[in-house]
Amino acid sequence: MGNINWKKILPHAIAVFSFIVIAALFCKPGLEGKVLYQHDIVQYEGGSKDIANYVAKHGEAPLWTNGMFSGMPTYQIWMPANNVLPHYVNKVLTLGLPQPMQFFFLACLLFYFLSQVARVNPYIGIFGALAFGYSTYNPVMISAGHVTQMWVVAYMPAILASVMLIYRKKYLLGSGLLALFTATQIGLNHLQVSYYLFITLGLYTIFCVVRWTKEKEYAHMIKALGFTALAVVIGVMVNAVTLLTTYEYAKETIRGGSLEVKDSTTTVKTTGLSKEYAFEYSYKPLETFTVMFPRIYGGSGGIREIGEDSKIAQALSEMNPQLAQQLQQSGLRQSSYWGSLTYTAGPPYFGAIVCFLFIVFLFFVKGEIKWWILTASVLALLMSWGKYFSGFNYFLFDYLPLYNKFRAPSMSLIIPQLLWPFAAILALQNVISNVNNPDTWKKLKKAGIATAALLVIALFAYLSLDYMDEGAKKLKEQVMSMQQQEVREPVLNAMKALAEDRKSIFLTDILKAIAIIGIFFGILSLYVRRKIQNPIWVYIAAILLILIDLIPVDNTYLNKTPFLDREAYQEPEESKQDLAPGTADQQILKDTGWYRVLNLAVSPFQDATTSNFHKSLGGYHAAKISRYQDLWTNKIIAETEALRNDSMAFVGLGLNQTTYTGLNMLNTKYIIGNNPPATSNQRPLVIVNPNALGPVWFVREVRFANDLRDEMKFLNGMDASKVAIVSAIDKNKVTQPVYDSSAKIELVKNDNDIITYKSNASSVQFAVFSEVYYSEGWNAYIDGKKTDYVKTNYTLRGLSVPAGAHTIEFKFEPASYKKGRSITTIGQILVLLLLIAGIFFDVVRRRQIV
Known part of the structure; x- marks a missing residue:
């Protein structure tokens, strides 16, 4: 006990305690039952x-x-039964806290871990952790029920921190943690977030490799890359049972391609989603400014931002009720949101102070960290534009491996959601550490001027935008052509009122950003000019301002307003109404x-x-x-x-x-x-x-289709009780049935993975099973002997059954699952061994230093 440095532990204890208390206060309704x-x-x-x-x-x-x-x-x-590691890691790190409290606590905790790996002052780390944990996209995800996505986002800083440890020559400890956190994140199964993160880490590695090459640190480079690759491979091995089956399944899903049936042609997409579907949720370039001004495009697709006392509500109340109803049905959205997305539950707001400190970061921080974060941020912004920057993004869609398996490019903003708070804490640490350097004040002034210029641009946008969504624009064109003044005038007035409401909330966000940035810039300037001597006041100001900035916005999307016309928090019995x-x-x-x-x-x-x-x-x-x-x-x-x-x-x-x-x-x-x-x-x-x-029946005839279009076309007007359609490719697997009026086939038992039937006929028959055809794992057996079956009626299964009495079984036996289970078990053992070795040698190293 005497060797414990309580003074060193205290800030970390304060951090963890603060994360619990703030999460409890924010999620208070959840703690009330x-x-x-x-x-x-x-x-x-x-x-x-x-x-x-x-x-x-x-x-x-x-x-x-x-x-x-x-x-x-x-x-x-x-989740597969033997892939238990992600579950237990998550359970330990969240301290058994209830949902949704555990999400915010975990995100803050793991970002704080990143801050300490980056050697940042603990109180600056608390600020960064709160900025990351309460970034508005997080409560938006939780309110929508995207639980796995929130968990996977929470683990991003832990994986980044582990890679940084390896690159700082803590090979075993870093690789042990990287294997553990990679296994956990992938196991929580939101592969799109993991995909974006590994693109980010790939860019970081490239910049590090360039520096190591310039400095001729070849031995370190080989070790760092080797341990990183080893850790990632082991982390992936832990999830082999999920990844192998998912890879196999993806080829059979709409993410692997889909049929387009036309009158004269058939197009089969063999890989990936269609561009139209994949890029449906794309941000217009200006809409990415929601990271700094959350309601530049109105906020959410609900009616949260516009209340009953709004101008549009007043305009509709003064209008003929029938006209008001028709107006809303014909395209006038009372929602505050007027952006590019079909629907959004809320914006990806990072906080004004984070955006300001990101600009400070660009002026203060040098080296590969700066250029990596800047490059990754720009890439994320370009990717989020999707179809609105089609030349670039369609190229990625066609050539970047696996990118065409995912949709919603707006999600790429999770990259700066991680990197900007990280840049913010590095910037603040740099300013505090170099307070006596004469250049510090000069750089800070430049950052302030750049931020002011950005705010001026926002004001210009405020004055120049029309605040009309596409539906309202089309409606306006229709109204302008009307002759009835009694209809035209109130409709145009209502549209003007809605635009003014949207304009008003954008102005509120601009003024709030000016106030928060102004206050913090003032306090930071006083410290740099040595009017304030103790940096603790800067830390307190940063923590308070980020909470004052983010929490009210977060509350809008989680705690205090309806979600899908419901109260966000409900009594337990009310929450189950949809499942009653x-x-x-x-x-x-x-x-x-x-x-x-x-x-x-x-x-x-x-x-x-x-x-x-x-x-x-x-x-x-x-x-x-x-x-x-x-x-x-x-x-x-x-x-x-x-x-x-x-x-x-x-x-x-x-x-x-x-x-x-x-x-x-x-x-x-x-x-x-x-x-x-x-x-x-x-x-x-x-x-x-x-x-x-x-569930199953015999048909009198099997017809063969030359291609997919014919298979689908033959279903039109066909009596499926008498005729079955099979691809001509499978003709050699089918024996034409001989009609037998007394032939019978029935379902005995369907136990999900094993389906049993009994048949009896005096001649060969063809059975159609009302089960979806899926070739990767389903095997057919007649009297215990494996036999061929065929895709029938485009979607179902069919099987030629010989004369006599038979037992027919379909068994789901995917080889990928069996192989994956074995690899997963080995991977979990390797993770634990690597982690134990890393911790042991790190403890030994520390004792040798002491």
């Missing part, structure tokens, strides 16, 4: 219910779920057979709550099997539209076999939808479809 409503978490719970039920019964997770999209692998839904069974669900659940449900009372391809109770045709997941997406796009959507006007279906006569080929072959026995418009009862209506083909 309320639960945060998170849309994606609700969807996850619904979509994973089938897996959870299996785990409760068998004690382990299945590899295939029947809950969503008529069946899909569980790789991207449920409705009248329609209760009616359907009386049927204990094997069938699927299509819920048209929600957006079926964007909602997984139905999967909480049923085997659903829909779901909520970004990586859908592409052939199922194709069937949905080219067939099911048209059938659902026809269904809305089909009176026979509404009275329970079933779905016509040739009109509703897709729905019937997917075994859609129940359809939840609203009652026809002629009725006043808008409760969900259950449509019973007695023509659903069931």
Whole structure:
């Protein structure tokens, strides 16, 4: 005890205590027994219910779920059982704190670790940690339920710190920590964030290699690169079970390509997302200024920024109510947001003081750190522009490895979200350390002038922008052509009122930035001019100002306003309302057979709550099997539209076999939808479809299609109960059936990964199984002997069955999963060995120094 340096430990203890207290105060409703409503978490719970039920019964997770999209692998839904390291590391570092408190604490803690590796004063480190942890994108992610994304973002500074340790010749300790944090971050499974981080680290390594080469530090360079590569490989090995299955699965999903069916041609995208889909969430160049002025484009897509006392609210209240309603339906968004995104829950605001100190950083810090951070920041900004800087970004999309697997380029701003607070603490440390240098004041003045110039540009933008979204612009063109003055004038007045509201909140942000930067610049100037002697006042000012700046903005997007028309925090029982069974669900659940449900009372391809109770045709997941997406796009959507006007279906006569080929072959026995418009009862209506083909059936004929377009085309008007469509490529795997009226085949048991059927026929038959075709792992067996099966009806499975009585099994046995489990186990052992060795030799080194 006598050897413990309490004076040295105290600042770190203060840091950890501060992070806990601030997180507790910020997440106070959560500590009062309320639960945060998170849309994606609700969807996850619904979509994973089938897996959870299996785990409760068998004690382990299945590899295939029947809950969503008529069946899909569980790789991207449920963490593999033997990849336990990320779970336990996360649990230890978050100290068992409740959600969402643990997210903010973890982000602050790991950035503070980075600050200490960078040898920054602990109190400056606290400032930087709070700036990173409470950057507005974090509560926005949490409010939306993007939990894994928030965790992965929180681990970014820890990985950067580990690489810095290696490059500073702490090879074993750095590589042990790098392996641990890499394994944890990848295991938390938001690969897009990890991808951006490793691009950033790659740039850092390039700049370091250039310096090592100039200084002829070849031995150190080889060691540093070797230990870094070793650590990353081990970290990746820990996640082999996830990565190998994901890589395999990606080739079969919309991220691996999708079919475009045209009237005369078929285009098959063999790799990656389409550019249109991938670049949907792109920022206009000016919108990236939200990092400094959060509401330059209005803030969020909700109505949080514009209250009931706004000018637009007043204009609408004074208008004819019917006209006001029509106005909002025709394109006038009462939302404050008018930027380039289809929807946004909030801006990626870093804080005015962070942006100011980033400019200070450019004037004060030299060497590879400066040029690396500047290069990475510029790259991130250009990438975030997406389709608005198409020449550059389309080039990356076509040629940068794996980049075409991800969407939402606006997410690239997580790079400066990490680097700008890091630059800020380096800048502040540099100013404090060089306070006696005459050049310090000169550089600080230059940074102040540059910042002032940026604020002036913001004021010019404030005066010149039109504050109109695309919908409002189109509406204005229509209104200007109207002759009715009684309509034209109030509409134009309402549009003007909305623009003034948006303009007003942007001005508020500019004035706030001027005030915060002005105060901090003044305090920092007083210290540099030696009017203030103790730097503690600078530290206190930085910490207080970053909290005063960020917390009110964060509160807007997490604590105090509705999210998707709900209170962000709810009582526990209220938070589960979306997963409570409705009248329609209760009616359907009386049927204990094997069938699927299509819920048209929600957006079926964007909602997984139905999967909480049923085997659903829909779901909520970004990586859908592409052939199922194709069937949905080219067939099911048209059938659902026809269904809305089909009176026979509404009275329970079933779905016509040739009109509703897709729905019937997917075994859609129940359809939840609203009652026809002629009725006043808008409760969900259950449509019973007695023509659903069931889990399996024999057909009379197999027809062969020359290409994908023909496969899809033949489904139109086809009676799937009698005819099956198979690719001509698989013709040698199919025996034409001989009709047998007494032939039978039935489902015995569907246990997710093993499906068993019994058949009996006097002649060879062809069976169609209402299960999604997925070649990477599903194997077919007849009486225990492995046999070939084929993709049938574009999306399903088909199999020629010989005469006689047989047991047919489909087993999901992906080799990638078995191989990945073994590598994962080895990787976890290596991580622990490397970490123990690193800690041991670091302790020995420290004792030798003492």
